[in-house]
Amino acid sequence: MIDVQPAERETPRHADLVDERIVLTYFLIALFYLSLSMVAGLLMALQLIRHNPLDGIELLSPGRWRMVHTNVIAYGFLANAFLGALHWSVPRLMLRPVLDWRLSWFILIAWQVVVLGTGVGIVLGPTLQANVSALESLPFALGAQGLEWGETPVWIDPLALAGLLLVAVNFMAPITKSRGPMYVTAWYFMAAFVWTFLTYAMGNFLPQYSLTGTSAGAVGGLFIHDLVGLFVTPLGWGLMYYFVPVMLKKPMWSHGLSLVGFWGLAFFYPLNGIHHFLYTPIPMFLQYGAIVSTIAVEMVVTTVIVNFFATIWGSSRALITNLPIRWFYTGMVFYGITCFQCALQTTLTFQALIHFSDWVVGHAHLVMFGVFSMWLLGIMTYLFPRIWRTEWWSRELCEWHYWLSAVGLFAMALDLTLAGVFQGYYWASLQPWEVSVEGSQPFWVVRVFAGLAMMAGQVCFFVNLYMTWRLSREAGVSRVVPEPQPQAHLATHGTN
Amino acid sequence: MFESKSGVLLVAGLGFFAFAFLSNALVPALMYRDLPEQTTTQLVEKNSNLMYQFENLSHRYPEQFAKHVGEPTQENCAEILELGRRVYTGEGCWHCHSQFVRPVSREEDRWGPVAKTEEYQNELQRPVMFGTRRVGPDLSREGGRRANDWHAVHFFQPTMVSHESPMPSYPWLFEGSPDKPNKRGIALITYVQWLGSWLESYPYYEVFEPTPLPGNKTNEETSESEEQAEDAEVATAE
Numbered sequence: 001m002i003d004v005q006p007a008e009r010e011t012p013r014h015a016d017l018v019d020e021r022i023v024l025t026y027f028l029i030a031l032f033y034l035s036l037s038m039v040a041g042l043l044m045a046l047q048l049i050r051h052n053p054l055d056g057i058e059l060l061s062p063g064r065w066r067m068v069h070t071n072v073i074a075y076g077f078l079a080n081a082f083l084g085a086l087h088w089s090v091p092r093l094m095l096r097p098v099l100d101w102r103l104s105w106f107i108l109i110a111w112q113v114v115v116l117g118t119g120v121g122i123v124l125g126p127t128l129q130a131n132v133s134a135l136e137s138l139p140f141a142l143g144a145q146g147l148e149w150g151e152t153p154v155w156i157d158p159l160a161l162a163g164l165l166l167v168a169v170n171f172m173a174p175i176t177k178s179r180g181p182m183y184v185t186a187w188y189f190m191a192a193f194v195w196t197f198l199t200y201a202m203g204n205f206l207p208q209y210s211l212t213g214t215s216a217g218a219v220g221g222l223f224i225h226d227l228v229g230l231f232v233t234p235l236g237w238g239l240m241y242y243f244v245p246v247m248l249k250k251p252m253w254s255h256g257l258s259l260v261g262f263w264g265l266a267f268f269y270p271l272n273g274i275h276h277f278l279y280t281p282i283p284m285f286l287q288y289g290a291i292v293s294t295i296a297v298e299m300v301v302t303t304v305i306v307n308f309f310a311t312i313w314g315s316s317r318a319l320i321t322n323l324p325i326r327w328f329y330t331g332m333v334f335y336g337i338t339c340f341q342c343a344l345q346t347t348l349t350f351q352a353l354i355h356f357s358d359w360v361v362g363h364a365h366l367v368m369f370g371v372f373s374m375w376l377l378g379i380m381t382y383l384f385p386r387i388w389r390t391e392w393w394s395r396e397l398c399e400w401h402y403w404l405s406a407v408g409l410f411a412m413a414l415d416l417t418l419a420g421v422f423q424g425y426y427w428a429s430l431q432p433w434e435v436s437v438e439g440s441q442p443f444w445v446v447r448v449f450a451g452l453a454m455m456a457g458q459v460c461f462f463v464n465l466y467m468t469w470r471l472s473r474e475a476g477v478s479r480v481v482p483e484p485q486p487q488a489h490l491a492t493h494g495t496n
Numbered sequence: 497m498f499e500s501k502s503g504v505l506l507v508a509g510l511g512f513f514a515f516a517f518l519s520n521a522l523v524p525a526l527m528y529r530d531l532p533e534q535t536t537t538q539l540v541e542k543n544s545n546l547m548y549q550f551e552n553l554s555h556r557y558p559e560q561f562a563k564h565v566g567e568p569t570q571e572n573c574a575e576i577l578e579l580g581r582r583v584y585t586g587e588g589c590w591h592c593h594s595q596f597v598r599p600v601s602r603e604e605d606r607w608g609p610v611a612k613t614e615e616y617q618n619e620l621q622r623p624v625m626f627g628t629r630r631v632g633p634d635l636s637r638e639g640g641r642r643a644n645d646w647h648a649v650h651f652f653q654p655t656m657v658s659h660e661s662p663m664p665s666y667p668w669l670f671e672g673s674p675d676k677p678n679k680r681g682i683a684l685i686t687y688v689q690w691l692g693s694w695l696e697s698y699p700y701y702e703v704f705e706p707t708p709l710p711g712n713k714t715n716e717e718t719s720e721s722e723e724q725a726e727d728a729e730v731a732t733a734e
Contacts, residue, residue, distance in 0.1 A: 048631070048662045050655075058668040063588030126586035127668075130680050143586030146623045181499035187508070190501065194509030202517065207623035212533045213616035215525035217624040222520055224628075230513070259498055266508035270516030277626055279598035281613040283524055290520070352600035356630035428601040433633045434660055444662075 017091035020387045022104055026084030027380050029112065031462070033076025034373070036119075038455050040069035045451055048444045058127055067122050067144050067151040073368055074149060074227065075160075076115045081376040082235045083111070083167065086189070088383060089242045090171050093185055099173035107166050114152075114160045121153035147220055149227050150203045157204040164200055168193035184258045188238030191266060195230035199223060214281045221282075221290075222273030228367060229269040229297075236372045237261070237304065240328060243379060244311060247325055248318060253310035257303050264300030268293045278351045291346050298343040305336050323398050327378025330406050334370035334413075338363065341417075353428065358443065359420020366413040369405075369454070377405065377461070384465065393467035397460045404457030412450035419443035534618040536574040539690070545640055545698045547573065549689035553644050553682055557675065564679035573686065576679075580687025581620050583680050587666065594627030595636040595691065608637040609695060620690070632663060639693040647685045649674045 046052045047062040054060045087104065091097050098104055125143030129135045135142060144151035152160060172193060175186055182190075203223025207216035241258065245251050252258055271293035278287050308329070312318065318325045341363060344350050354360065381398060385391050392398050419440055426436035497503035540546060547570070554561040554568040565572050584590065596611035597603045604610055615636070616624050627634075642650075649656050652674035654663040669681035677685065692698060 047664055050660075050662050052664065056665045056667050061587065061666070062664045063591065064586070066591050067588050122586075126583065126680075129582075129586075130678075141582045141586060143582070144588065146585040146590060146625055148591075148628060176501065182501060182504070187499065187504045190504045191509045194505060195513060198510075198513050202521075206521070211521070211525055212618065212622050213528065213531070213624060214613045215521065215528055216622065217616070217626050218524045219521045220623060220626070222516070263498060263508065266512050270513050271520065273516075274520055276628060279600055280596050280626055281611055281616065283527060286520060286524065348600075352598075355598075356594055356628065360628065424601070427603075427606075427630075430602055430605055434658070437631070437662060438660060 012095055014092070017095070017097050018088055019101055019104065022101075022108060023084045023087050023383065024387050025108060026080050026087065027384070030077050030080035030084065030376070031380075031458075031465075033072050033080065033115065034458060035462075037069050037072040037077060038451070038458065040065040040072065042448070042451055042455070044069060045444065045448045049441060049448060059123055064123050064126070064144070068119050070149060071118050071122065071151055072115065073373075074232075075118060075152070078232055078368070078372055078376065079111065080115075081380070082232075082239075083108070085239050085376065085379050085383075086171055086235070089185065089239060090189065091174055093183065093242060094174040094178050096174035096177050099170045103166065103170050107163060107170060110159070110163045110166070114156055114163055117156045117159070118152045121156060122151055125153055145204065145208065147203060147207060147223065149224050150200075152204065154204075154208060157200075161197065161200055161204075164197045168197060184241040184252070184255075184262065185238045187262050188234040188241065191262075192231060192234035192238065195226065195234065195270075199226040199230050203227070217277050217280060218274055218282050218286065221276040222270070224276050225273040226270060229265075229272065232368075232372050233265070233269070236375050237265075239379060240308065240332075240375060243324070243382065244308060244328060247322060247382070248312060248315050250311070250315070252307060253313070254307050257307040261300060261304035261307065264303070265297065268296045268300060272297060275346045278346075278348060278355065287348075291348070294346040295343050298339045301335070301339045305332055308332055323395075323402060324378040324382035327374050327381060327402060330402075331371045331374035331378070334366055334374065334409075338366045338371060341366070353424035354420045355424075356427075357420035357423040358416040358440065359424070362413045362416025362420065365409065365416065370409045370413060374405065374409075377401070384468065388468060388472035390468055390472035392464060393471050394464055397464040400460040401457045401464065404453050404460065408450045408453030408457060411453070412447055415443050415446045415450060419447075528613060528617065531614060531617045536578055536619045537570070539618055539620065539694070540570045540574045540577065543690075543693055545693040546686075546690050549640065549644060549693070550576075550686055553685065556644055557648075557677060557682070560671070560676055560678070561682065564682055576683045576686050577620060577690055579680065580683035580685075580690070583669070583684045584625075584687050587684075589635075590625050590627045591629060592631035592663070593633065593635045594630050595625045595634065596627070597634060597636060603634070607634050608692070608697070611636060615694065620687075632661075635688065635691050637692040637695070639689045639691045640698050641692075644685055644689065645675075647688055648677050648681065651677075651681060651684060 043052065043054070043060065044062045044066045047055065052062060055062075087098065121142055122144045125141065129138065129142045140154050142153060142155070145154050145157075171189065175182070175190060178186075199222075202219060203226070206219050207223075211219055241252065272290055274282055274286050274290035275294050278291070309332075312325070312329065319329055320326070345354055345359065345363065381392075381401075422439055422443070423436050426439055497507065547568070550573045551568045554565070561568070565576055597607045597609065599610045646657060648670075650658065650663075651666045652670050653665045653667070654661040655665075656674075666681075666684075669684060670677050
């Protein structure tokens, strides 16, 4: 551990900054939801290849579980894992604890009510409402809301929004108390707290209660995109700007590029949303605007990736020896692929062919799993041994976890991307619809196996996790991982 | 500004978000402010295509219809349509079926007129159901294309009418068999028949021409054979 700048005051003890139990709890809950989401995905994948053994059971309907799949990965896995990682990184970066521990635990419980409510609402809501006469006449649906990535039933939306506000308050306390220019991570986090709240409010309330038709579609597009771009992306990059320098024990290569990356993303990302609904009745000039901004984002992203790869230059052996670093950089490679793909697919030429197809589904998996889940799993690989003061039980299982996840995901993304091209041409050639479904079958079969590989990777992780935990409970085990000490303003400024 | 709290929170956090919202959401809202949002009741009024299908449901499933809906009136139709939209949303139909026809990829030839803004300015498009994925076909021109009993059987067990379909079955919209749709079943069929029923050229490519079957028939049988003929025509059209 190095200090680039002398600490402005005596470095506080780790135990006074971080409540490790809350980090641990968030991570374990997140992993539970990851498994749930994967099982839901498997159900839908089996349905598509017409081998769903549970077809015809109302509460296991693939239509409902498809929404569970996406919502649980966004709000159950990513949000919980982010909150855990924030509880570790924000106090250690700011050298101040969060506003209040009791608030932290309250948020933890409240957020699980939100996620469970979402899952239960989507799965049970329509059934309850149809069979309980008292619920039938309710003016709103107990089940899913008709907004992609925002299927959170309408009755949970206010609670979720309140939760997001509390999260912002709790983490903004240590950030606002610190003085002077902020480190990159803090920019991303601060912006994310504002954006997530605004995005959630905009997407879940406006199309439901005030706007209709095409303009509601425009807001829906903004919501889909902002959820990834303004909630997941800034938190993810903020964590990367924190963990990569910490683990490589050197500052970011260029502070200037960090600035370009943040401000470019902040300006262009919110303008992208409508590219999800190209060729709809949304005014064409707005569609053009979204396309141009999307391509601008990809250029900005390139600067961020260049900055990170320049940072690891000279230490690239860490990619082999340091597992979390390998997770992070693999995620960044996938991020580069995703963004390159995005710059192409957002053009009207590509859209005509691949919109509505599995290309988009492959793209979504590449982003949500290939980038952000990979980063969070890397962070977990780094933090579990530190929290338990015990090295991983099996390095080999860690490797299996990595390789099965990475290869499985990449196979799935390639497979679905290719499937999308086929589907696009089937449709454009005006062959009967069934031909496109039949033609997709081989790709869908491959997708099942790719998904199973990813699931197997997580099983390796869970076994390893359980054995490591048992090891940590055994008396007399040498504490091979030292007590972590926070770094005072590590990497505030780069060398360039 | 670039590294300060106020810069990040106010300029990037609030400012850029507000700029994007104003330019991307408020602009279309202002552009279409003169297109009033139609209520479900207004949608049903004067929509004879939809009322035809709704009445047809009451003839085809008289017991079920009387039990769950009552009379095929416009008020009941509006209520059932809203329930239908709720079922469509809750079951996640919109994740595999889009509701807009694009001016590219020969979609006009496959489905019919390209989607227009006016079609979405109504209560049943709240939130709008454009959709982003097509495992199955687009449904915005589906109304009137197939008969009610085709839909009933299809929802009950898709492979019975579309052999290789990967669509899940929805037996909980029925009371045991495809000729007994429950309230949700009737609602979903009505909703699907509503999609596109507002178009002048409805159904888009199939002109309804009853071909009488041989033999003497009573009035009731005639209407039944018309439906069968319609089904047969649909089958050949595909």
